[in-house]
Amino acid sequence: MIIETHHLTREFTVRDGLRRRTITAVDGLDLTVAEGEAVGYIGANGAGKSTTIKMLVGILVPTSGTVTTCGLRPLKDRRALTREVGVVFGQRSQLWWDLPVRESFDILGAIHHVPGPVLRTRRDELTEQLEMADFLTTPAW
Template sequence: MNVIEAHGLRKDFTVRVRKGLLRRESRAVAAVDGVDLTVRRGELLGYLGPNGAGKSTTLKMLTGVLHPSGGTVAVCGLTPVPQRIQLARRIGVVFGQRSQLWWDLPLGDSYELLRHIYRVPAAEHAARLRRCRDLLELDPFLDTPVRQLSLGQRMRGELTAALLHGPEVLFLDEPTIGLDVVSKQAVRGFLAELGATGDTTIVLTTHDLADIERLCRRIVVIDHGRVVHDGGIDALHARYGSQRRVVVDFDTAPAAVPTLPGVHLEATAGPRLTFTLDGTASVGALVSALSALGGLRDLAVTEPEIEEVIARLYRS
C-alpha cells in the first residue's frame, strides 16, 4: 500500500526582479516542477538534491505546510492542506533547524506535554518513550532544560518527540546536520532499527551521503524541481558511469603496462600504478594481466564513492 502519492506536484513562487533603475518585474519561479512520487508503507526513502533543488519545498507540501500550485498529493489517504489537523496526528516531522520542544522546560516535561497534545494513552506513551530512551540514550539529560542541551542531544530529543504519538510516516529534513560523529552514529543506528521494523515509513532528506548509503535502499534525486533519478544506489552507479580504481604496487616499475578494454591507466608513481575501470571492465582480467608481469607486491580495489556519483549527476 502506498502511503504517499504525488502526481505532477508543483510549487511556484513569485519573485521580484530588478528591471532598470526604478522598475521591478514579477516573475514566477518553479521550486518544484511536476514531481511524481509514490512511497510504500514501511519504506525508507532517501530524497536528495543540491541546495535550492526543491527538497524542503516538497516536504512542506507533503506535510501540509505549503499549498501546491498544481498536481495532486495524498499522504496516509489525506489531502495535506485541507486535512492538516487529521494528518498531523498521523505523521512525525523533524526539521534540522526547527524545534518542537519547549526550551525552558526539562526534556521529559516536553514529552509529557506532547502526550496530552496528541492525546496518546499513558501506557502507549510510556512504552514508546522507554524504547527511545534505550536506543538514543536519553536518560542522562531527560531532566535538563532543552536550551541547555547540546545539538546532538537536542536532535535525539527531537526524534523522540516526533515518534511518541506513533506516526505512520516520519519526515526528516537534515536530521544529522551539524552533529558530531558520536551523535550521528546514534541517530543512524536508531533510524536503521526503526526502518527495519517496517512499522514507520521514513522520508529522509540530507546532504550527508553517508546517511543515505547506510540507511536507504531507494533514493530519489531532484534537481531544479524535477526528479532526475528514482531507484537504488547500484542503479545510480550504473547510470552515471561509476569507476572503480585498482591500485597496484610492484617491486620495481614494470617496463610495459597491459592494455585492456575499459581499463585506463590513471597515474604512475614509480612502482605504484593506479587504474580506473568502467562498467565493462573486469577486475579479474586486469589482475591476471598484472600478475603475469611478475613482481606484484600489493593490490587494492576501491569502489566508487556515492559523493562522486551524485556530483557527476548534478554536473550532467
C-alpha cells in the same frame, strides 16, 4: 500508499528589481512511497526538497497537482495528518559552532521553554535512535 503525488508543482513569484518572475521549485513530481519503504530524498540546495516536504504535510499549497500523505489530503486533513507525521526542518547552522552539541540542545530547549526533564528525555531518545552519543560532547564545527 503512504505518499502519493501526481504532477505536484510549486511555483513562487519573486521580485527581480522592478520586474516579477516565476521560479518553479517543484516541477510535476510523480512519486509513490509504499508502507514500509525507506526513501532518501537528496539534492542540491534549492532543488525543492524542503518545498516538497512542506507540501506533503500541508504547510505549503501546491500550485498544481495532487498529493496524499498517509491516505490524507494534507491541506484539507491537516489536523489529522499532524497526528500521523512529524517534520523537523533544521541544519547545522542552528547549532552554536563552538559549543558541544549537547549544550546547543540545552540552549535551544531553554529558548523554546522545554522543561528540563522533557528535554533530557527527548535528547536521550533521539541520541539513541540516531546513534549520536559520540557527538554530544563535540562542537558542531
